Amino acid sequence: MTARNFLTFDMILRLFQIVLSFVYVGFLLRQFWQPVAPLAAASFHVYMAVALVFAFNPLNWEGAAKRLLGRAIDLSAVVLSLAIVWLYMGEIRRLERRFEMIDPVFALDIFLHVTGLVLIFEAVRRSVGWSLLSVVLIFLAYGYFGYIFPGWMAFPGFSLATNAELITMQTEGIFGITASAAINFVFFFVLFGAVFTFTGGGALFIDLAMRMTARLKGGAAKMSLVGSALFGMVSGSAIANTTSTGVLTIPIMTRSGYTKDQAAATEAIASTGGQLMPPIMGVAAFVMADMLGIPYATIAAAGLIPALAFYFALFVIVDLRARKYGVGNVAPELLNIPPVLPRVHLLLAPVVMIVTLIVGYSAAYAALAGTAAALVVPMLRKSTRYSLRGLFDCVLDTARQMAWISAPLAAVGVVMVIATQSNLALKFVRLLSDIGSGNLYLSLVLVIFGCIIMGMGLPTVAAYIIGSLVFVPALMELGIDRLAANLFVLYYCVLSMVTPPVALCSYAASAIARSDASKTGLLAFGYSLVIFLVPFGFINDPHILWQGTALEIGIGAGGMLLATFAWAVFLMGWMKGNLGYIERALFLTCSLALVLLPTLSPGWGLSLAGIGVLLLWRLILRDRLALART
Incomplete structure (x- = not known):
């Protein structure tokens, strides 16, 4: 009997996954061609997504009794999320027409606020864990x-009614x-x-x-x-x-x-x-x-x-x-x-x-x-x-x-x-x-x-x-x-x-x-x-954010790439051999100067030339000098 219950619960969850997925995707596609009002669309979207989290990520408690209880909680959460969608659709006209902080907040609004947030928070815990939920x-x-x-x-601080108005x-x-x-x-x-x-x-x-x-x-x-x-x-x-x-x-x-x-x-x-x-x-x-x-x-x-x-x-x-x-x-x-x-x-x-x-x-x-x-x-x-x-x-x-x-x-x-x-x-x-x-x-x-x-x-x-x-x-x-x-x-x-x-x-x-x-x-x-x-x-x-003329963007991009190259060389401490402390410091200095100084300023140009000299030294002149000494 217990195994049959597991099978039945799992089959129902699978059915929810399939039906809700097609309804949800179909609704979001329809929004492109025939959009509904923002509040109606948002409430449907949020709580359908919450229902899908419960359907796709059920509780996996060990033990027959706990597993049965977990499936009952999962199905209840899915059904309650869908009930909230239905309630919002029924109240949407009133919510769209009401005046904030003037019209009364009803008991149903408080219920939707409290119950809805509890469901969202549990969906967050299941999808990304306690880190975000804690914040x-x-x-x-x-x-x-x-x-x-x-x-x-x-x-x-805000009252319960004010929080409900602001949040839900x-x-x-x-x-x-x-x-x-x-x-x-x-x-x-x-x-x-x-x-x-x-x-x-x-x-x-x-x-x-x-x-x-x-x-x-x-x-x-x-x-x-x-x-x-x-x-x-x-x-x-x-x-x-x-x-x-x-x-x-x-x-x-x-x-x-x-x-x-x-x-x-x-x-x-x-x-x-x-x-x-x-x-x-x-x-x-x-x-x-x-x-x-x-x-x-x-x-x-x-x-x-x-x-x-x-x-x-x-x-x-x-x-x-x-x-x-x-x-x-x-x-x-x-x-x-x-x-x-x-x-x-x-x-x-x-x-x-x-x-x-x-x-x-x-x-x-x-x-x-x-x-x-x-x-x-x-x-x-x-x-x-x-x-x-x-x-x-x-x-x-x-x-x-x-x-x-x-x-x-x-x-x-x-x-x-x-x-x-x-x-x-x-x-x-x-x-x-x-x-x-x-x-x-x-x-x-x-x-x-x-x-x-x-x-x-x-x-x-x-x-x-x-x-x-x-x-x-x-x-x-x-x-x-x-x-x-x-x-x-x-x-x-x-x-x-x-x-x-x-x-x-x-x-x-x-x-x-x-x-x-x-x-x-x-x-x-x-x-x-x-x-x-x-x-x-x-x-x-x-200009690095693609603002300006093509020439300005090109110069900004070139300087950015060269600066990150020098920064990477500094971090790695190697360029055709281990860098000395002075060489590493020079790569760091030129890299920072290229980024922090105004583009095409004298200091920027000097930093550009400095990187060129450092590369020439590391890749060609240093070896030739060592060879000449021998």
Whole structure:
């Protein structure tokens, strides 16, 4: 009888997975052609996503009785989430017409607020763990009991009814920017990534990376970098990037001389950088577009040069490490790469998406165009045709990915509304101004520490949203452009994926490599030092964010790449031999000067010449001088 109950519960959960996935994906697709009102769309989206989290990630308690209880809780949570969707649909007209803080808050509104938040919080715990949930609960407690907090943080606090109005009864809070970004941007790119991967595009990217880098020095690690950068173009998830590319690249790296910790750390930082790679740039960039009210294509263009500089610096470090220690060279017998040419037409799908973005169509339209191409193009050749039955799993995968993204995003909406309505963000601006004393670089360093500390326990998108609320206004007070300030915060929040103790990418890579998770996390964070220089570059030179004439952008990009090259040489301490302390200091000085001094200023030009002299000395003159002495 017990076994039958398990079977029945599991079958019901599976049925919920299938039905809810198709309804949810169908609704989000319909939003593109026949959108419903924002509050109706957001409430349906949030609680359908929550229901899907419970359906896809059931409790796995050991023991017959506990397992039976767990399934009962799972099914109850799914049904209750769907009931909340139904209740919101019934009340939507009243909620849309009511006047905030004037019309009464009914008992039903309180029920929806309390029950809905409990379900969202449990969905967050199941999808990303306690790290984000702890932060959200602290902010929620602050919203109720702000008067018990010390000093500048203190404020009177909100009543239960006021919190309900702010968080769950209007297009703010859980139904605010995070929900609209998920509906209008994130879904379409998640759909594209799922379809493109299903039809063979993801495997093609990895195979291309292997073909391009296998014969290079340190080819094992370089294929990880190239593969992760390419995969990052079509996937907004660093974890998905790690698991998709890491299962192939990590074993090759370990067989070519890297330790398990080094291989896992290299894959972790390479996949983390995928969140910075246009055109998708992870979920945070979609939220940024919605918050700033600017076209997503503008953000994607702004992110291109910094992302290339990041991967270029990583590429240089991998190359220098391979030459210094003689590791990473790939033996031909380790590779069994299927022919790429018969599949090259699959690249038309991302090309269609990128071109559609460039010519001025919306991000959602571009992603849909790319998805259509990803479905049609593989059918043009017999060798790449797919079974239509596979699309069934593709829909489920899209719904599952969206649920895992949307539940945490909804919870972050609580943080956003409490931080703004309590004036916490404004208070922090004043505090940072007092501590930084108006000094730009001191304030930037304080923001960096804040982003890294906050990112230790949060997914990238959560860390960015909170950082944008707390840090961006302070940076704008110092005269930094709004887009540059947001990207500055995003870059350091990206490090949350490799920052211990909660380094999700590092842990995912460690699980594949079977390495020590703590050592892997620390190594990956050490490798992430290559990113530290890049944001200072676009703070000082807006041309790096694709602003200005082609000549100005080209000069800015060239200076940025050369600065990151010198920075990588400094970090590695090797260039055709170990660097002396003076040489290393000179590389560091020239690198910092290229980034911090105005482009084309005399000091900038002197730094450029200095790097040229250092390279000439290390690569040619030093050996010739040594030969002449002998």
